[in-house]
Amino acid sequence: MTTKDRQATLYRMVMPGHICPYGLKSKHLLERHGFAVDDRPLRTRAETDAFKAEHGVATTPQTFIGGKRIGGHDDLRRFFGRPVPNPGATSYTPVIAVFAMTGLMALAASFAVEGTPFTLRAGEWFVAFSMCVLALLKLQSVERFSTMFLNYDLLARRWVPYAYVYPFAEGLAGVLMVAGALTWFAAPLALVIGGTGAVSVFKAVYIERRTLKCACMGGDSNVPLGFLSLTENVMMVAMAIWMLTCASGGMA
Structure with missing residues (x-):
């Protein structure tokens, strides 16, 4: 992956009463994998709803790499080959x-x-x-x-x-x-x-x-x-x- 490709754009909720924890996790995950993050906070409910409608998504955060939408936090983990917890899976x-x-x-x-x-x-x-x-x-x-x-x-x-x-x-x-x-x-x-x-x-x-x-x-x-x-x-x-x-x- 070239230096140019190691750029990611992240849209996440950062409101006065709520900072999305999955947005923080996504930002941390991207940075751990050496990506420069163009962090774009969604600061109001109206702004968040408008973003969802524009991109046809139901949730935030959303990550884009090389102009391609990767998805939410779980999708980002899959993108990096990391396991995604299954709430219904058997666990010891x-x-x-x-x-x-x-x-x-x-x-x-x-x-x-x-x-x-x-x-x-x-x-x-x-x-x-x-x-x-x-x-x-x-x-x-x-x-x-x-x-x-x-x-x-x-x-x-x-x-x-x-x-x-x-x-x-x-x-x-x-x-x-x-x-x-x-x-x-x-x-x-x-x-x-x-x-x-x-x-x-x-x-x-x-x-x-x-x-x-x-x-x-x-x-x-x-x-x-x-x-x-x-x-x-x-x-x-x-x-x-x-x-x-x-x-x-x-x-x-």
Whole structure:
């Protein structure tokens, strides 16, 4: 591409009450690829509507390169060979982000308390922090979570209020596990909700072969119900058994 070709014209909304974020992203993307940007802000609604009508487009921003219209931000990403997110596509990114962050939190807490990140307590905190964060995601919209949860959870199907109780129970168990308090209550609570969840997921996915989305991230994600969903519940069960074992060992 010649130097002359590396010129781009960008039309984007820059109004007193609204600066289009996709316009800023498009400008940044062009500049990252070495384009000199002729930035042409659309400063009023009338100006924006007139531009759309003139070029027969429904949205802004719009990028032109070499006199040819490339399109909006997604079109520009495609032009540069970059992936374009699909809102309906299956994604494990939310789960990976949660477990990566809670893992780092557990290592940091262990370092702060024990002087080293690699301790048995770090493993316990990892599970407890994960439960707290996952509960927080569910509590953002308990109604939305409960609707998705009722698709597969066996106990919730028999007693619908359980779908509303679950996020609070998971969060409470997680907080108590972080504190190492009321083990006699926290461990059985985690054992019940984790065990029921594990059986429900296993039945729905591996026996009935149903294709469902997991409610573990709060009911608005595209994480498929399957191995990772099962892992969340197995972690709770394992943590509960570990706590009960430690408690009984301490009493002995």
